[in-house]
Amino acid sequence: MTAHESRRRDAAVSVAAGVLAVAASYAVAGATASFVASPIDRAIVDGTPGAIVTFMIENVGEPAHLLHLGGAVAVAVGLFGACVFGGLRVAHRVGRPLGGTVLAAGAAWLLATGLTGAPVSAVAAGLSAGVVTAAGVSGAVPDAVDPSRRQALAAVAAIVGVSGAAALIGRNRGGDAAPAAAPAPGAAGAEARLGEVEAASLDVASDDLHGLVSPIDEFYSVDIAEFEPEIPAAEWSLTFTGETGSDLTVDYDELTEREAEHRLVALRCVGEDINERKLDAAVWTGTPIAPLIDAVDPEGACDCAMLRGEDGYYVQFPVDVLSEGFLAWGMNGRALPPTHGRPVRVLIPGHWGETNVKWLTEIELLETEEDGYWEERGWEGTGPVNTVAKLWDEGITDLGDGRTELAGHAYAGTRGIDRVEVSTDGGETWTDAELSAELPDEDAWRQWRHVFEPDGAHEVVVRATDGEGTLQPAAESGSVPSGASGWVSRTVNG
Ligand SMILES: Nc1nc2c(c(=O)[nH]1)N[C@H]1C(S)=C(S)[C@@H](COP(=O)(O)O)O[C@H]1N2
Ligand SMILES: [Mo]
Numbered sequence: 351m352t353a354h355e356s357r358r359r360d361a362a363v364s365v366a367a368g369v370l371a372v373a374a375s376y377a378v379a380g381a382t383a384s385f386v387a388s389p390i391d392r393a394i395v396d397g398t399p400g401a402i403v404t405f406m407i408e409n410v411g412e413p414a415h416l417l418h419l420g421g422a423v424a425v426a427v428g429l430f431g432a433c434v435f436g437g438l439r440v441a442h443r444v445g446r447p448l449g450g451t452v453l454a455a456g457a458a459w460l461l462a463t464g465l466t467g468a469p470v471s472a473v474a475a476g477l478s479a480g481v482v483t484a485a486g487v488s489g490a491v492p493d494a495v496d497p498s499r500r501q502a503l504a505a506v507a508a509i510v511g512v513s514g515a516a517a518l519i520g521r522n523r524g525g526d527a528a529p530a531a532a533p534a535p536g537a538a539g540a541e542a543r544l545g546e547v548e549a550a551s552l553d554v555a556s557d558d559l560h561g562l563v564s565p566i567d568e569f570y571s572v573d574i575a576e577f578e579p580e581i582p583a584a585e586w587s588l589t590f591t592g593e594t595g596s597d598l599t600v601d602y603d604e605l606t607e608r609e610a611e612h613r614l615v616a617l618r619c620v621g622e623d624i625n626e627r628k629l630d631a632a633v634w635t636g637t638p639i640a641p642l643i644d645a646v647d648p649e650g651a652c653d654c655a656m657l658r659g660e661d662g663y664y665v666q667f668p669v670d671v672l673s674e675g676f677l678a679w680g681m682n683g684r685a686l687p688p689t690h691g692r693p694v695r696v697l698i699p700g701h702w703g704e705t706n707v708k709w710l711t712e713i714e715l716l717e718t719e720e721d722g723y724w725e726e727r728g729w730e731g732t733g734p735v736n737t738v739a740k741l742w743d744e745g746i747t748d749l750g751d752g753r754t755e756l757a758g759h760a761y762a763g764t765r766g767i768d769r770v771e772v773s774t775d776g777g778e779t780w781t782d783a784e785l786s787a788e789l790p791d792e793d794a795w796r797q798w799r800h801v802f803e804p805d806g807a808h809e810v811v812v813r814a815t816d817g818e819g820t821l822q823p824a825a826e827s828g829s830v831p832s833g834a835s836g837w838v839s840r841t842v843n844g
Pocket of ligand 2: 559572618619620621703
């Protein structure tokens with residue numbers, strides 16, 4: 351083999367090794383922050399200019415994730431491949447096969463540890479890099495430039511097979527697939543409260559439309575990071591920093607020993623379209639944040655705080671608003687699921703979803719106002735939510751007797767909902783919908799229901815009036831920068 355051929359062969363083996371190292375890392379870490387592509391993905395997302403992020407959210411939507419994710423995986427493959435290429439070169443040029451193998455494995459392990467800060471799961475990437483280098487050195491890997499295609503194909507098939515297996519293993523780890531959450535501290539009270547709230551739900555005909563409590567696996571989720579942080583409760587703490595009169599750090603045990611409350615709280619993302627489904631509610635278990643704020647005695651001139659999550663997310667808003675907040679460790683009677691901020695998140699009554707920081711680890715009291723993650727990207731989503739009444743597909747049910755049931759949810763944050771009206775003639779005439787009972791929770795939503803006898807196609811419009819008597823504005827606007835407005839209107843029976 352000429353020197354040139356040998357280099358090409360090493361390059362091919364290195365790409366294969368890069369793929370395997372990334373696959374092995376995924377098999378061990380799953381879709382978590384310990385997966386080697388995770389920090390790269392975050393760097394890509396953080397480095398993308400805000401205007402592009404907003405353009406992608408508006409025009410590409412969810413599939414845009416695949417773009418940065420694919421880029422992150424490709425970069426990871428390149429980096430681990432480079433470790434192996436270095437090892438192979440040392441083995442061939444200097445004639446030190448063992449040295450080259452150890453070098454490749456060590457470099458890959460160091461790289462994975464450096465990227466993720468998780469030395470134990472980094473062993474997977476280091477080991478697979480070492481194994482492939484050893485195979486490449488010993489000649490056990492088919493010559494990639496050899497015309498013997500069968501061997502090359504077999505190698506590709508093996509890589510695809512191993513990666514596929516790794517993907518399957520990884521999917522069952524971490525992220526949403528983490529072991530079903532244990533009951534949260536104070537869960538007994540949560541179960542009772544959950545029962546009460548469910549009993550207050552309207553009895554709608556549709557099986558697919560949930561009531562006042564969104565099931566955990568249907569609750570929407572918005573993350574800036576593709577891979578969620580994993581923080582064992584025993585290692586979690588919340589620290590108050592910055593302009594404080596006295597410092598304070600609370601750990602999980604100290605927090606959950608405080609008096610627990612079980613609140614029905616709805617969340618709504620400022621980025622959703624008027625009838626989208628980024629609005630949900632759960633019964634959250636937690637404790638008010640006000641006593642902690644009092645204890646730290648904020649002194650900053652702006653009376654504002656920057657909240658930070660372990661995933662690198664940050665958002666800033668007034669201390670007064672924060673003082674109304676609730677630190678939650680339970681959701682619908684279970685420990686907080688990974689996707690929703692395990693072990694602890696904050697819930698800010700009545701403000702847009704972005705203020706509800708998940709994996710909350712730091713609250714910095716500021717001297718002057720600063721932009722949060724989304725505000726740096728052009729959003730203005732730290733204020734109170736807009737009023738909305740929804741009519742989703744699953745809320746439209748043909749009752750089979752000539753009647754159609756329309757049902758949905760309405761939300762206006764802490765203003766509450768007083769009334770939902772339905773028009774079946776495009777807004778000419780309006781009828782009051784039936785409403786679910788009003789609950790004591792300050793940031794709850796309500797359900798509405800209206801049955802009518804359709805006669806051909808109907809233009810159905812719904813609108814809510816909040817607890818202050820203000821009708822949901824009819825003027826339509828998109829979600830950027832401060833939330834969608836207008837009335838939900840759709841053709842039924844058409
Ligand atoms: N740490 C962290 N907190 C976060 C986010 C995030 O990406 N990271 N997303 C925010 C946004 S934009 C919304 S709408 C809500 C969604 O909460 P959920 O995923 O539990 O529904 O979380 C907020 N808190
Ligand atoms: Mo959001």
